[in-house]
Amino acid sequence: MLPSSALKPTKHLFAIWFICISMAGAGQSGAEQQTMAAPNGSAPQHAGPDGFSICPFESSPHAKSPREALAAMKIGSCQPLTDQAMQSFGLSSSQTTLVATLQSFAVKQNFDLFQQIAKAKSLAAPKPFVVTDDYSDYWFPDAENPDNVPLGIHLRYWKENGKPELYQMTYTVDGNEGHFTVLWNRAALTAPQP
Secondary structure, X not given: OOOHHHHOOOOOOOOOHHHHOEEOOOOOOOOXXXXXXXXXXXXXXXXXXXXXXXXXXXXXXXXXXXXXXXXXXXXOOOEEOOHHHHHHOXXXXXXXXXXXHHHHHHHOOOOOHHHHHHOOOOEOOOEEEEEOOOEXXXXXXXXXXXXXOOOEXXXXXXXXXXXXXXXXXXXXXXXXXXXXXXXXXXXXXXXXXX
């Protein structure tokens, strides 16, 4: 659930490139994945039926502003998120646990995700990153690099039917613990939801 504090107005209005991830076409590229287009010259994104993918994180530029950092961020070609894919990216047990928590939340958003994620030592305290009337981005910064906006976990909500609806999550690591991005996008779902 989105905390009410994330819905308070803020002066930060950033064009986040993750919003721009859109369907590349109506068809699927196979029964197990959905192809998504990514901006800024990033490679095509292939998501599993649950809407999750994992990608190499190629650059985390030091930019003058958060907006510039997000606009310049690059990720490599993504693949559906599987245990084998996470193993190939070298995710630690704590990173795998965070991913499993995000996967559970994508299916059933009836537990306090913020409390669950707050236990992760690799993440700093959560805070609203962008909040407008129709959109919000709640961010858990990377504890080692809290000023690097692309890193950490971002939970993005659109307002639908008068209430915030989760439409995208990203979990990005760039450092000693790996170089990857886990993406979930509601538009990429092909598996039925309970």
